[in-house]
Amino acid sequence: MAQRKAPDVVIRRLPLYLRVLEVQDTNESPIISSEQLAKIIGTSSGQVRKDLSYFGVFGKQGVGYQTTLLSTELRRILKLNQEIRVGLIGAGNLGAALVRYHQKNRAHQPLEIVALFDIDEKKVGRKIADVEVFHTDKLANAIHEMEIKMMILAFPAENVQHIIDICIENGVKSFLNFVPASVKVPEGVKLRTSDVTLELQGLAYYT
Amino acid sequence: MAQRKAPDVVIRRLPLYLRVLEVQDTNESPIISSEQLAKIIGTSSGQVRKDLSYFGVFGKQGVGYQTTLLSTELRRILKLNQEIRVGLIGAGNLGAALVRYHQKNRAHQPLEIVALFDIDEKKVGRKIADVEVFHTDKLANAIHEMEIKMMILAFPAENVQHIIDICIENGVKSFLNFVPASVKVPEGVKLRTSDVTLELQGLAYYT
Numbered sequence: 001m002a003q004r005k006a007p008d009v010v011i012r013r014l015p016l017y018l019r020v021l022e023v024q025d026t027n028e029s030p031i032i033s034s035e036q037l038a039k040i041i042g043t044s045s046g047q048v049r050k051d052l053s054y055f056g057v058f059g060k061q062g063v064g065y066q067t068t069l070l071s072t073e074l075r076r077i078l079k080l081n082q083e084i085r086v087g088l089i090g091a092g093n094l095g096a097a098l099v100r101y102h103q104k105n106r107a108h109q110p111l112e113i114v115a116l117f118d119i120d121e122k123k124v125g126r127k128i129a130d131v132e133v134f135h136t137d138k139l140a141n142a143i144h145e146m147e148i149k150m151m152i153l154a155f156p157a158e159n160v161q162h163i164i165d166i167c168i169e170n171g172v173k174s175f176l177n178f179v180p181a182s183v184k185v186p187e188g189v190k191l192r193t194s195d196v197t198l199e200l201q202g203l204a205y206y207t
Numbered sequence: 208m209a210q211r212k213a214p215d216v217v218i219r220r221l222p223l224y225l226r227v228l229e230v231q232d233t234n235e236s237p238i239i240s241s242e243q244l245a246k247i248i249g250t251s252s253g254q255v256r257k258d259l260s261y262f263g264v265f266g267k268q269g270v271g272y273q274t275t276l277l278s279t280e281l282r283r284i285l286k287l288n289q290e291i292r293v294g295l296i297g298a299g300n301l302g303a304a305l306v307r308y309h310q311k312n313r314a315h316q317p318l319e320i321v322a323l324f325d326i327d328e329k330k331v332g333r334k335i336a337d338v339e340v341f342h343t344d345k346l347a348n349a350i351h352e353m354e355i356k357m358m359i360l361a362f363p364a365e366n367v368q369h370i371i372d373i374c375i376e377n378g379v380k381s382f383l384n385f386v387p388a389s390v391k392v393p394e395g396v397k398l399r400t401s402d403v404t405l406e407l408q409g410l411a412y413y414t
Binding site for chain 2: 203
């Protein structure tokens with residue numbers, strides 16, 4: 001079946017569905033309904049069905065989805081059925097917190113942070129949460145050799161575009177960006193910015 | 208004019224518009240078009256116009272928006288024209304990184320982190336980036352006395368719902384949540400979850 005291109009907002013919900021499925025006891029709940037999924041996530045059952053239909057995944061009407069099967073499908077769709085090697089640039093406070101947090105919470109995730117990068121010579125060679133810090137000068141080679149496909153950006157906003165360009169030239173396909181700067185990526189590369197200040201400003205609306 | 212209720216996705220773009228406006232030189236660019244705004248943010252000019260029309264803000268056809276005026280309007284809409292007192296629960300790695308990051312980048316933002324909370328007695332009384340750490344036992348009183356309206360959650364996922372309930376009972380209206388747990392808030396309270404693991408899983412799709 002030809003698949004329609006799923007919008008980014010749909011892709012963002014898939015890991016949420018997956019998380020819900022993974023905490024289910026599959027003996028107790030071999031089947032989960034779109035209503036149940038929707039309720040836990042805080043969306044509508046119609047939204048759940050529509051989201052999953054983008055990938056040709058349909059539940060049985062009036063019954064629901066097979067928990068294990070849906071979980072496997074979601075992992076396949078998200079490419080989480082294979083190891084993905086992740087790098088992190090910026091071994092400062094934020095970078096260190098991110099890598100520690102990820103290592104602690106990753107459980108059986110195939111996303112592995114394999115290298116940290118920093119321009120500070122004093123940090124190079126050290127390990128944070130068992131991940132070695134390399135000099136940013138070695139970025140191009142390291143990405144290539146370690147086959148890093150995803151990069152987390154957590155360094156002060158200088159030269160961001162230049163760093164991103166090096167990453168892309170060497171095969172990085174997606175970025176999680178914590179750097180408050182305007183940056184551009186070409187078609188076929190995904191960059192998502194996570195900016196605490198922007199988030200807080202948006203939340204001010206609701207105070 | 209009666210205002211339609213703006214969806215959350217629109218609210219999330221407003222701080223982006225504001226950031227663009229604030230870096231403009233208003234002498235050089237007293238007027239900014241929806242096309243210019245759209246281009247910097249990576250959306251369409253139609254989207255910009257539609258977003259702003261939710262709040263009765265209309266540019267002059269074929270000309271654009273007055274930079275200073277639009278900036279003032281956005282601050283008013285987002286309630287950033289007043290001080291908003293923010294608390295942060297969890298003075299661990301992530302919490303410390305967040306408060307340092309916010310203090311460094313906040314510039315003239317009216318969002319002020321006024322208190323940190325932690326259950327670790329050893330941290331209580333210390334200061335991180337000039338913000339004092341209080342014991343989580345004192346949460347209810349502190350929220351009340353310091354008039355905290357927004358809370359950042361950055362502690363390990365235990366008792367999250369209980370902590371959130373205490374916050375809400377004492378007047379917190381919005382949450383930025385970094386805790387990987389399913390939580391509920393009543394109507395009229397906003398909780399946004401920022402979860403690095405979920406973000407990375409979503410980005411795997413694009414690798």
